[in-house]
């Protein structure tokens with residue numbers, strides 16, 4: 001299987017280094033020629049999973065790949081907006097049965113499938129955590145895996161063959177309920193990551209701040225109601241996506257607190273990745289996370305005022321109108337959330 005990885009940042013670089021080191025046929029696409037030049041000298045990954053080094057056979061910007069250089073799989077490891085923007089320039093590089101495989105948080109795969117058809121796209125997400133120390137040097141932060149599945153659900157030979165092709169390089173798991181897995185992660189991105197980023201705190205820290213618990217509960221419950229109301233049953237990942245008391249519409253009490261503690265045990269002390277985007281003055285993926293939930297809920301006449309307020313506030317932080325601060329939590333409740 002001939003693979004092109006597009007976006008050699010934290011995740012793409014880690015996957016590329018491990019795949020090349022394991023002897024997989026992988027080429028790389030960067031956004032700039034300056035990045036490509038650095039990577040031609042080689043990639044190194046360390047951290048969980050051990051050290052691996054590799055020199056890629058071909059690194060170039062997308063535009064420098066020619067139509068005759070065909071790939072069976074194009075793994076999109078850019079941010080969500082860049083994946084959507086770059087995809088039209090990539091489809092001519094696919095073999096007749098070649099596939100795009102986005103692994104961003106949120107619903108990039110569904111958006112690409114709406115544009116290019118489900119025959120051209122498989123869905124995915126990453127539970128693998130990675131950081132980029134500098135271009136060409138990456139650190140794997142956990143023993144996580146990549147997930148792959150059909151957007152229509154069910155088993156599939158083509159996703160099995162992709163998992164098989166990367167065996168020995170990266171832990172790739174298949175799922176028959178990809179939409180459910182994407183939503184399970186989306187629920188936590190909407191609550192743990194985004195709210196923490198706005199408050200400038202980890203989840204454990206923001207939950208004890210004024211408004212923290214309420215904003216979490218309302219953002220999570222709205223997003224879960226949108227998933228269920230639009231026909232998706234979120235899949236259990238590490239923590240049950242259904243909070244105790246959900247069926248009785250009463251997500252409070254001792255069992256609920258125990259469920260929150262389970263989430264805290266896994267995600268409570270992580271610095272939100274969106275907070276890093278704020279600090280680096282980079283565009284966030286909010287429109288693919290809370291913004292997507294707010295739009296989908298509105299389209300189906302479901303209440304999404306907290307997710308809509310969160311989306312507006314993240315854009316205000318991106319624009320520099322306000323800054324991440326614990327005060328944002330109380331403001332969210334007061335500002336129509």
Ligand SMILES: NC(=O)c1ccc[n+]([C@@H]2O[C@H](COP(=O)([O-])OP(=O)(O)OC[C@H]3O[C@@H](n4cnc5c(N)ncnc54)[C@H](OP(=O)(O)O)[C@@H]3O)[C@@H](O)[C@H]2O)c1
Pocket residue numbers: 006007008009010011012029030031032035062077078079080082086103104105126127128129130131132285
């Ligand atoms: N890192 C993690 O641990 C992790 C875990 C789970 C999910 N994710 C998701 O995975 C995605 C990637 O995350 P990341 O942390 O790896 O981001 P990242 O470090 O910012 O890497 C993205 C890379 O894509 C490149 N890029 C942007 N546009 C491109 C284009 N048109 N052609 C080629 N390359 C392009 C960027 O280059 P420039 O820097 O030159 O713009 C950058 O190197 C995000 O959706 C994120 O939410 C990440």
